[in-house]
Amino acid sequence: MVQNVILVFFRRRLSQRPAVEELESRNILKQRNDQTEQEERREIKQRLNRKLNQRPTVDELRERKILIRFSDYVEVAKAQDYDRRADKPWTRLSAADKQTQSGPPGIAPELALIRTVVPSTGSDTEGAERVQEQRDGSSFIKQASDKVPPALARFLL
Incomplete structure (x- = not known):
């Protein structure tokens, strides 16, 4: 059916x-x-x-x-081939190491110092330049440039 x-x-x-x-x-x-x-x-x-x-x-x-x-158009230099996957040093850092280091050793304090320092500008832009005055009357730029390592001081002047 x-x-x-x-x-x-x-x-x-x-x-x-x-x-x-x-x-x-x-x-x-x-x-x-x-x-x-x-x-x-x-x-x-x-x-x-x-x-x-x-x-x-x-x-x-x-x-x-x-x-x-x-x-x-661009000068291309020969680069040595190396295995980029081989060594990852940040994987060996402990939690305490990560808190103390914010980057490669020795670079972080210098970068922080450079960021705080304002390089001096030309005489034609003095009106637009801000200089933070300290309590003792000295400018922040002068005080910070005294602490800059000699290798970095040439970039600030």
């Missing part, structure tokens, strides 16, 4: 489908012809080959200054 119902359902569906001739007449289904398909493929290949042959080569593009390398 159930099989008969299913068969009737599918027969109705199949009978509603258009025939192959009808689809071909509406140009929905292409008529299969191996020779014409091969000719179309040959034409497409020839067209693509012509386009590829007309493309300029890399040397021609460089001559016309169309293809430019990064190294033509």
